Amino acid sequence: MMAGDTAGEAVLESRDSEPKIPDKSKTKYDVIIIGAGPSGYTAGIYCSRAGYDTLILSGLLPGGQLVNTTEVENYPGFENGIMGPDLMIDMRKQSQRMGTTIVDDVVVDVDFRRKPFKVLTASEEYEGRAVIIATGANPRKLGVEGEETFSGKGVSYCATCDGPFFRNQEIVVVGGGDSAIEEATFLTKFATNVHLIHRRAELRASKIMQERAFNNEKIKFHFDSAVTKITGDQKIQQAVLKNLKTNEETILDAGGLFVAIGHEPNTQLFKGQIDLDDEGYVVLKNKTHTNIEGVFAAGDVHDRSYRQAITAAGFGCMSAIDVDKYLTENADTQQ
Structure with a gap:
């Protein structure tokens, strides 16, 4: 044998x-x-x-x-x-x-x-x-209203895992470090636009990562801003942003929201x-x-x-x- x-x-x-x-x-x-x-x-x-x-x-x-x-x-x-x-x-x-x-x-x-x-x-x-x-x-959570409700229904903590589910949609990414920039860049393969939300006036990511992001026309930057609420029906539909300097609120249409804060x-x-x-x-x-x-x-x-x-x-x-x-x-x- x-x-x-x-x-x-x-x-x-x-x-x-x-x-x-x-x-x-x-x-x-x-x-x-x-x-x-x-x-x-x-x-x-x-x-x-x-x-x-x-x-x-x-x-x-x-x-x-x-x-x-x-x-x-x-x-x-x-x-x-x-x-x-x-x-x-x-x-x-x-x-x-x-x-x-x-x-x-x-x-x-x-x-x-x-x-x-x-x-x-x-x-x-x-x-x-x-x-x-x-x-x-x-994953670290944002701790905002709607995050738990829409977790797995448009709110994700892994772009590599879930990015392909959001083709031709507006996507929000929260964070300003290397991971956030990497995820935002990856998601441009699928999204109509990627809105990057960061609490500070400057990114914390490495210079090379920043350059790639700034040169990507699909990535839209929202500095000095934070997501304060996530809304939708059966799945996420919108993210409410607050400018931390002016307190002005903005509502973004969002088919998906990715949290990348560590x-x-x-x-x-x-x-x-x-x-x-x-x-x-x-x-x-x-x-x-x-x-x-x-x-x-x-x-x-x-x-x-x-x-x-x-x-x-x-x-x-x-x-x-x-x-x-x-x-x-x-x-x-x-x-």
Whole structure:
């Protein structure tokens, strides 16, 4: 029998086998994954398939940012797209089928100073030989009337994800840094015009980014201004602007509004335990390794550049492979 035939039979056996029934009374695991977005679920799939007792602590709202997303068109494998919550449900079920234990509880403290590592939730204390941090990041919100109402209905926090939905429409982008300029420039591929709203008189973006934006005739600048209200019927239709110097209000027609004022990595829990940068993102020492041997990170919790479901899943895969290598190399010392 050829090696390829053996591999094919193994895949079929895996698909046809019944999912393991996890023992939720266990408190000691090979791998503990904190967070349950694309990175956490993917890490769970890989760790469990590698034969490790794996626990995902998902928090009370598992699924990450995709739970609040409507249609996802750019995740491979779904010809007609898939709703964000449905994608997360499928990932969760797949991870469970591989044998991952998933507990929907909030992590309140960790102890990475000694091994095995301790992870405490509101109701239990767990021990793990390795930990993967996959807690993600949340986009900063404007905090204005209508933002929550129209989130996923024209209000977005990711131009790469949602830009193609707004072809031939007027689009508003809020922000003045590199991310905002990059998103505004990207959106000109689809929009009739892009209105960039910035609170200050000058952009904070790099000079090269500013030059590109100023030379793009589709980008209209509104300085010293802020969005104060978002209105519409079933979806966003208008954005109310206020000039912060004159208090004059302007109403812009808007088919979409993109908020690009930064992200907040969910790492408050790990301050003083692992190295974080000035903005709170996890600092990776090598690949997915943190400065603590045996503690890894995956997804938006360290990735400030891409922030896509597919890249988060990729980092989840990478972290699981790194965990496998770490546990294999340290098997004798962790018995």
